[in-house]
Amino acid sequence: MKNENTQTSDNENVTFIQTLVKKSKESKVTSDVVLEMLEEKIK
Amino acid sequence: MTMKLQIKNISGILNESITLSEGVNVIRAPNAIGKTSTINSLKVVTLPEKDLKNHPEFLNDNTNDGSVSVDDENINDDRKIRRYGKELAVIGNPLFDSNGKSELLFAEPDNEIIHETIKGNSIEPFIERFSNVAIYQKINDDGIEPAIKRLKAFYDEGSEAVTKLKSKEKEIENAKSEREKLSKEREKTKPLVEKARAQIKNSGIIQEKNKNKNELIGDISRLSQGLKGKQKQKPLLESELKDAEKQRDEHIKNKSKIQAEQESLSKEKGKYEALQEDLDKQVSKLDDNIATLEQVSRNVDWASTKDCPVCGRPITSSVKNNWHKHLETERKQANAELLKTENRIKEIDNRINDIEDELNKINEIQENINNCNKDLTIIEKQIKFNTKDIEAKTELVNKLKKEIEELEKKSKIDPVLLKAWHEQGTLDENIGELDGRIKELKESYDEISEKAKGLSVLKRKIEFLQKIKEDIKRIITEMKNGVKNKFNSRIKEVYPLLNFKNFDEVFINDSYRIEVVRKGKQQELNRLSTSERVTLGVIVMLAGKEEYLPDFPFFVLDEVTTAYDPTRFKKIIDYISQKTKTKYVIVTAFSPTGDKIKIEKSI
Numbered sequence: 001m002k003n004e005n006t007q008t009s010d011n012e013n014v015t016f017i018q019t020l021v022k023k024s025k026e027s028k029v030t031s032d033v034v035l036e037m038l039e040e041k042i043k
Numbered sequence: 044m045t046m047k048l049q050i051k052n053i054s055g056i057l058n059e060s061i062t063l064s065e066g067v068n069v070i071r072a073p074n075a076i077g078k079t080s081t082i083n084s085l086k087v088v089t090l091p092e093k094d095l096k097n098h099p100e101f102l103n104d105n106t107n108d109g110s111v112s113v114d115d116e117n118i119n120d121d122r123k124i125r126r127y128g129k130e131l132a133v134i135g136n137p138l139f140d141s142n143g144k145s146e147l148l149f150a151e152p153d154n155e156i157i158h159e160t161i162k163g164n165s166i167e168p169f170i171e172r173f174s175n176v177a178i179y180q181k182i183n184d185d186g187i188e189p190a191i192k193r194l195k196a197f198y199d200e201g202s203e204a205v206t207k208l209k210s211k212e213k214e215i216e217n218a219k220s221e222r223e224k225l226s227k228e229r230e231k232t233k234p235l236v237e238k239a240r241a242q243i244k245n246s247g248i249i250q251e252k253n254k255n256k257n258e259l260i261g262d263i264s265r266l267s268q269g270l271k272g273k274q275k276q277k278p279l280l281e282s283e284l285k286d287a288e289k290q291r292d293e294h295i296k297n298k299s300k301i302q303a304e305q306e307s308l309s310k311e312k313g314k315y316e317a318l319q320e321d322l323d324k325q326v327s328k329l330d331d332n333i334a335t336l337e338q339v340s341r342n343v344d345w346a347s348t349k350d351c352p353v354c355g356r357p358i359t360s361s362v363k364n365n366w367h368k369h370l371e372t373e374r375k376q377a378n379a380e381l382l383k384t385e386n387r388i389k390e391i392d393n394r395i396n397d398i399e400d401e402l403n404k405i406n407e408i409q410e411n412i413n414n415c416n417k418d419l420t421i422i423e424k425q426i427k428f429n430t431k432d433i434e435a436k437t438e439l440v441n442k443l444k445k446e447i448e449e450l451e452k453k454s455k456i457d458p459v460l461l462k463a464w465h466e467q468g469t470l471d472e473n474i475g476e477l478d479g480r481i482k483e484l485k486e487s488y489d490e491i492s493e494k495a496k497g498l499s500v501l502k503r504k505i506e507f508l509q510k511i512k513e514d515i516k517r518i519i520t521e522m523k524n525g526v527k528n529k530f531n532s533r534i535k536e537v538y539p540l541l542n543f544k545n546f547d548e549v550f551i552n553d554s555y556r557i558e559v560v561r562k563g564k565q566q567e568l569n570r571l572s573t574s575e576r577v578t579l580g581v582i583v584m585l586a587g588k589e590e591y592l593p594d595f596p597f598f599v600l601d602e603v604t605t606a607y608d609p610t611r612f613k614k615i616i617d618y619i620s621q622k623t624k625t626k627y628v629i630v631t632a633f634s635p636t637g638d639k640i641k642i643e644k645s646i
Contacts, residue, residue: 013510013511013514014514016511017179017182017511017514017515017518020182020186021178021179021182024178024181024182025178028181028185029181029182029185029186030185030186030189031185031186031189031190031192031193033186034186034187034190034508035190035193035194038190038504038507038508041507042500042503042504042507043500
């Protein structure tokens with residue numbers, strides 16, 4: 001169970017980083033962009 | 044197999060044709076005859092625009108346009124460069140595709156690997172760039188790190204509020220327990236006060252006045268607490284205001300400069316937009332011409348028809364083909380110009396956005412100053428109002444006390460009972476004061492608890508971003524190590540094939556420095572001669588070429604030959620020409636005589 005959770009969390013991190021990489025190709029990734037993404041993710 | 048280069052206006056060469064043949068090509072000439080210009084020509088047809096544009100010296104000083112055409116078994120095309128202010132504009136894509144890894148192709152003193160190896164430095168910056176980790180580094184530096192910093196500031200503010208909250212809870216608890224103690228004491232006075240009340244005339248009126256007085260004392264206590272808080276807040280706000288004003292003044296110093304830049308960029312953008320419009324029209328016109336030509340071609344039997352059906356003039360198939368080729372070239376050039384113009388507009392837009400961010404920052408600071416000023420005015424008004432209110436209420440309390448005293452004097456009462464009556468009055472005053480204090484403490488508690496709310500969410504956000512930061516760091520390290528390992532495994536393959544006897548092993552170590560094993564002992568670069576270091580730099584480049592660009596047709600050794608011992612140098616050239624897929628090994632060599640470039644087959 002612990003492993004599954006770790007796996008899920010790792011996948012979430014990878015998705016988050018991939019989104020950041022994608023966004024960085026369109027425009028500069030600032031702290032505002034990161035916080036906005038985080039707002040949707042952690043409420 | 045040969046590769047013919049037609050070089051026009053590149054560095055020192057005005058118009059020259061150079062033919063390279065498969066294998067070793069030693070470009071031999073005295074200085075200033077065109078060795079470096081030939082290598083620059085190869086760069087013109089290989090490097091991406093971003094690496095070429097900062098090399099205006101690649102274009103001959105006396106002209107604004109230059110070109111290199113390549114004719115070999117796979118390519119029959121050219122690439123043009125044009126002077127563009129202090130930079131170069133490049134028309135068309137590279138003729139040889141190095142997939143962004145052209146740094147592995149030109150072994151010369153300026154090459155980063157060779158340059159850093161000679162100096163005995165780490166090649167980590169090269170590995171970083173080569174691993175494409177910059178994008179991750181930028182995300183971390185511009186996005187993640189500042190976001191963590193901001194969240195931590197909010198978290199600290201919230202944590203401070205939680206600490207305050209705890210101390211407020213304690214204060215409320217203490218006030219309540221004190222109140223309970225006083226209430227118990229009051230209970231004791233009750234029987235005597237009951238008797239006193241029976242003896243006092245107008246006791247109802249006195250009781251009412253006492254009640255009003257105690258309520259007023261409670262209000263005064265609450266207001267005094269609030270006043271204290273506001274008096275504490277005032278200097279903090281004043282200091283925040285001072286800091287913000289200082290910050291604004293610093294930013295404002297640059298404001299006019301930035302605004303001037305913004306204005307000039309807007310003008311420049313306007314010019315480029317007009318140019319873009321013209322080029323759009325030009326491309327569209329060329330498209331129309333090509334379409335018309337193709338349509339005419341389809342409708343005309345070129346073998347039998349010798350006159351153009353549109354203009355009636357004699358026309359042949361080869362004329363038509365040349366016309367088509369000419370139109371295609373023009374369209375290609377116009378498209379390249381258009382792309383360049385669009386890129387410049389993008390660059391201007393990005394800079395304008397940065398400037399706007401900067402100007403917005405000034406506005407934000409100004410807004411902060413305005414808010415601070417507003418808050419200060421409000422607090423000052425509240426302090427003034429509360430002070431007046433307290434004064435008025437204190438006056439009223441004193442008046443009520445006097446009235447109660449007068450009424451008591453009029454009643455003849457047992458002194459023991461009167462004492463108990465007064466004691467109860469004092470206790471009631473104290474209880475009233477405590478009630479006011481508790482009310483104020485609760486209000487303050489609610490205010491602080493708002494700030495403390497969401498602290499757990501903030502904590503989770505910080506923890507999440509810290510994990511992301513660690514992951515990005517890990518990705519960067521893995522990417523760099525991946526590149527390093529690829530280089531190392533290729534060095535392991537390439538090095539034995541060179542038949543050198545100097546070192547048992549060559550590798551890039553964990554600090555991204557080139558290291559060797561000699562007679563079983565590990566040695567860093569600073570223990571080696573310059574000649575050996577240059578050799579190692581070239582070996583690393585060759586290993587990289589074998590790993591990333593094995594089919595790329597040429598490899599250049601420019602001006603590094605002087606540092607080699609000739610035997611070792613020959614072994615490297617033999618290795619490239621005999622054991623790799625590199626078709627052309629191009630080496631520059633100095634000749635003390637002659638006025639022309641000579642291409643020879645051996646050194």
